[in-house]
Amino acid sequence: MKYLKYSIDPRKEKNVPINWEKIFEKKGELYVEIGFGGGEYMAEMAKKNPEANFIGFETSLTACDRAQKKFYNYNLNNVKIINHDARFCIRELFADNTISKIIVNFPCPWPKKKHESRRIFVEKFRKTLSSVLMINGSMELATDVEWYAKEVYENFKLDDHFEVEEIVENFNRPIKTRYEKKWEEDNRNKYLVKIKKIKNGNENRIILEENDMPHRHIKDINIEKITELLNKKFQFENETFVIREIFESKIKERYVLKVFTSDDDFTQDFFVNIVKREEEWLIKLEQITTPYRTPAVKYAINKIAEEIEVK
């Protein structure tokens, strides 16, 4: 389907941070929208600013689909989207001092304590913004939730990497999002928080270079050992992994392991192949489920090879 051309899968990018100029095939200021929903805001912004490049993050696949149809109908060529968590991706996919503006329109505030970690504006994300925004680069949050606006305002105010403008109540921007229209019909108040980066922060990234993700070749494997690994938790510093399922091929000497990893609070599920190749066995990532190349993924490949190798 032609309209799906706006979506990129960063797990397949050989090098991170991503070279955005190459992706867009043109230079341009980088604008980012988090949780673009139906894509109304990004489509209008991209149409009005054809010289800039827009990257949107959205966790809902349905929203990504809807937005792409809109971009296609608008005939835009300065928009890309990524169907993944913006907090992780913005940290990992952008070099320091590269983003001009980040826009967050009407995010869910996740008011319950047990859902706190789902909020966009957690401390970690402020640190990311202090790295990836350019000096004088800005972030704009529009919300219908007063306590949320105040909390974000206060947290940025306490952080000397940023300058914060006073909250604007019932602001009027030329483009309205779907949620904005909905809340206006309900006569809800809305709040705009604007911050500007004034000092560089320093963020650590975890995605590894492509060449740093090994395949392991081993002479022989202990097949019983593979089953013993099932559901056992392996941990090294902040990286953990568990093998949750094991599949055995009926047609060739091949095992596929379903592996769960975590690097701190970043979790992934993917498959690892153990496959016989002539005189040796190869342990490598199964390409159908390419994970981000994190230290936990590398640890899992190495440890599995170490555990099953006949020494």
Ligand SMILES: C[S@@+](CC[C@H](N)C(=O)[O-])C[C@H]1O[C@@H](n2cnc3c(N)ncnc32)[C@H](O)[C@@H]1O
């Ligand atoms: C309440 S809707 C607002 C949609 C749109 N911005 C608007 O104003 O109409 C929030 C959107 O953010 C998305 N979202 C939530 N957390 C996200 C995250 N961590 N990264 C990317 N998108 C996220 C949700 O899937 C949802 O579509």
